[in-house]
Structure formats: structure tokens, C-alpha cells
Amino acid sequence: MIAVMSGTDDSGDTAKWVVDVFDKNCPSRHTHELVSGKWGSLALVALREGTYRFNALRRRVDGVSEKMLSQTLQGLERDGMVVREAQNTIPPHVEYSLTPLGRRVADRQFAIIELLEGEYDEIVAARERYDAK
Amino acid sequence: MIAVMSGTDDSGDTAKWVVDVFDKNCPSRHTHELVSGKWGSLALVALREGTYRFNALRRRVDGVSEKMLSQTLQGLERDGMVVREAQNTIPPHVEYSLTPLGRRVADRQFAIIELLEGEYDEIVAARERYDAK
DNA sequence: GGGTTGTACTAACTCTGAGAAAGTACTATC
DNA sequence: GATAGTACTTTCTCAGAGTTAGTACAACCC
Structure with missing residues (x-):
């Protein structure tokens, strides 16, 4: 499952990025681990x-x-x-x-x-x- | 949520016990941590x-x-x-x-x-x- | 009045288990 | 002949989980 987000990235430009828990660098991983954790x-x-x-x-x-x-x-x-x-x-x-x-x-x-x-x-x-x- | 199980306990007698993830000693905790874990x-x-x-x-x-x-x-x-x-x-x-x-x-x-x-x-x-x- | 218990935490310390690296016994490809 | 790939296991290390103690009081018991 992949979701597209809009917002501001490191360069300060408005950009689209992909939210994907399967990607180890995606910040949604952190939230997933938190709410699914023990x-x-x-x-x-x-x-x-x-x-x-x-x-x-x-x-x-x-x-x-x-x-x-x-x-x-x-x-x-x-x-x-x-x-x-x-x-x-x-x-x-x-x-x-x-x-x-x-x-x-x-x-x-x-x-x-x-x-x-x-x-x-x-x-x-x-x-x-x-x-x- | 609490579920009732029938089976054999330590004493070897047939007994009913309660399955409850909220109980730290319940073996279902282990399965829950496994399937919910990272x-x-x-x-x-x-x-x-x-x-x-x-x-x-x-x-x-x-x-x-x-x-x-x-x-x-x-x-x-x-x-x-x-x-x-x-x-x-x-x-x-x-x-x-x-x-x-x-x-x-x-x-x-x-x-x-x-x-x-x-x-x-x-x-x-x-x-x-x-x-x- | 003194002791114990309870409240919601944080800080320091210990120790388990997660993660990294290397080994295995081969085959397939370049 | 060298390199990459297969599905793991074993060993070692370090981050993070868990334990313990401390805080600044209030409310209860005897």
C-alpha cells in the first residue's frame, strides 16, 4: 500500500512524496511500530x-x-x-x-x-x- | 476482550482457562507480540x-x-x-x-x-x- | 504525630535481545 | 576461475527495554 503526500521537503520546495511502511526510511514506519508495538x-x-x-x-x-x-x-x-x-x-x-x-x-x-x-x-x-x- | 479455552493445565486435569492478552502471563501475549511486532x-x-x-x-x-x-x-x-x-x-x-x-x-x-x-x-x-x- | 500508601513521572543503571558480519555448501552465470 | 545468488545459522556488539530509586506532596490509619 502506497499513499502520496504533499508538503515541504528538505530543500524547502513543495513536493509529493510516497508514504510506504515497507520502506525503511519512510517516517510512517516509526508510527507503525509505535501503534503496533507491544x-x-x-x-x-x-x-x-x-x-x-x-x-x-x-x-x-x-x-x-x-x-x-x-x-x-x-x-x-x-x-x-x-x-x-x-x-x-x-x-x-x-x-x-x-x-x-x-x-x-x-x-x-x-x-x-x-x-x-x-x-x-x-x-x-x-x-x-x-x-x- | 476475554476468551475461554478448554484443555489441559499443569496439573494434568482438564480445565477452562481464560485467554487474555492484557494478562502478562497469558501465552496469547507471545502470539500477539509476534503478529503485531515490527x-x-x-x-x-x-x-x-x-x-x-x-x-x-x-x-x-x-x-x-x-x-x-x-x-x-x-x-x-x-x-x-x-x-x-x-x-x-x-x-x-x-x-x-x-x-x-x-x-x-x-x-x-x-x-x-x-x-x-x-x-x-x-x-x-x-x-x-x-x-x- | 508518625508511618504507609498513592499520584505521575524522570534519571541512572543493568542486562536482554535486535542487528551486523561472517560462515556454509553448493549452482549458475560471466 | 571469479563472482553472485540461495536459505539459512552462529558469533559478536551495542541500543534500547526493564529495573530501581528518587521527587513533592496529600490522604489515610493507629
Whole structure:
């Protein structure tokens, strides 16, 4: 899949360029790795359930370290997938939620999880067949 | 999302257990990381285009090392996502293709890539807004 | 009133696993 | 005869994932 973009390139000229995750130099690769990655995908799907505070999300996404959660949330915010709303209080109170775009990505990530969980017996069977050899 | 499975647990008894990617100890986590990961997702989506030989796939999935490609293909084969067909010749000739289940996962991965590539201008805009702060 | 727990992080350190490079055992082409 | 290509595996190295500790308070318990 290849998409064409218009904008400004290094030379400062208006140009068309191609968005293609299969190209290792395409900046969309970075976003793809973020939203598909281990923690990014789980964070997005969790946020489909509603607004989460930092530590609540950390408990929901079992196994994330604080470092990785804050790192991926910053990335997701930067790429317009989540919104961060902080009340300037002590103790801090920060809420994370999905943007419309984040919701669309999260829905598609959920479809994958739903499929994997639903067909998990088939996966286990395949694995047993493979290991038997 | 939570799915219920029946099978044999550690004690040897038939038991019901819950498949839940959000649980760090659930074995489905492993499959999810494999098919959603950087190389797993791209390999699956590439194989939607048809059968690929090892090195052709390596050229298609720009940036994978041979080690990582062979590692993820083995994982995908083990989990019943791809089939590996090797002709016992020298030089070797090996073909990789999707199983029906692999195809379903790949279609969903493709939906994500399609969305990201299509909305990439929005992502770039969000990133510029974030960095301006 | 003192101790513990909780909040949302960041900074420093450790250690796993991703990536690079080289080896294999041949064949086909120049 | 040399070079390129096939599908890998093995070894080595370094970036990035994960762990731990620290922050600056508030709210709860005894």
C-alpha cells in the first residue's frame, strides 16, 4: 500500500512524496511500530474502554514498566492518537483518552486481538503440531 | 476482550482457562507480540501479495536482517500463520505463504497500515503541533 | 504525630535481545 | 576461475527495554 503526500521537503520546495511502511526510511514506519508495538497496541485498545489515569492504565496493561508506558504515551500523544489532560494539582491527576484517529486505530488493533483470542485454540493446535516434529 | 479455552493445565486435569492478552502471563501475549511486532506484521502483510521466497521477502520487507526474518517466519509457522515449503535442492528453494488464519490476521494488519498511510498527513500535523510546544 | 500508601513521572543503571558480519555448501552465470 | 545468488545459522556488539530509586506532596490509619 502506497499513499502520496504533499508538503515541504528538505530543500524547502513543495513536493509529493510516497508514504510506504515497507520502506525503511519512510517516517510512517516509526508510527507503525509505535501503534503496533507491544505496549502501544495494548494501550490504545485499553483506552477504547474509556479514559484512564496513568497508574490505572499501568495496572490494565499488565507488565508495562512506568518508563515504557510514559514513553509510549508521549509518542502516541505526539502522533495524535491520544490526548493527555493534566490537572495541575498535588498529587498529580492526569487523564488519557483517544482522539478520533486514535479510536480508529484502536478499533483495528482490537479486531486483531479479538481474532487471536477467538482462534487461540487453533494457534495452540498448530504449535503442538510444529513442536511434535 | 476475554476468551475461554478448554484443555489441559499443569496439573494434568482438564480445565477452562481464560485467554487474555492484557494478562502478562497469558501465552496469547507471545502470539500477539509476534503478529503485531515490527517484522511479523510486515511479513504477514507482504505475504498477502502472494507466495514469497526467503530472499524476495527480505527485499520486500525493507530493513529486516536475515536473522530476524528467519526467526519471525519460524514463529509465524509455529503459530499456524504461514506455511513453509522447501524443495530439497541445492541451492535451496523455499516458499512461504499464508494459512487461512494467517490471511485473516494479515487482512487486519493491512487495515491498520492502510489507515496510517491514508491519514499520515493528520499524523504529521499532530506531530508538528506537539513539537511546537 | 508518625508511618504507609498513592499520584505521575524522570534519571541512572543493568542486562536482554535486535542487528551486523561472517560462515556454509553448493549452482549458475560471466 | 571469479563472482553472485540461495536459505539459512552462529558469533559478536551495542541500543534500547526493564529495573530501581528518587521527587513533592496529600490522604489515610493507629
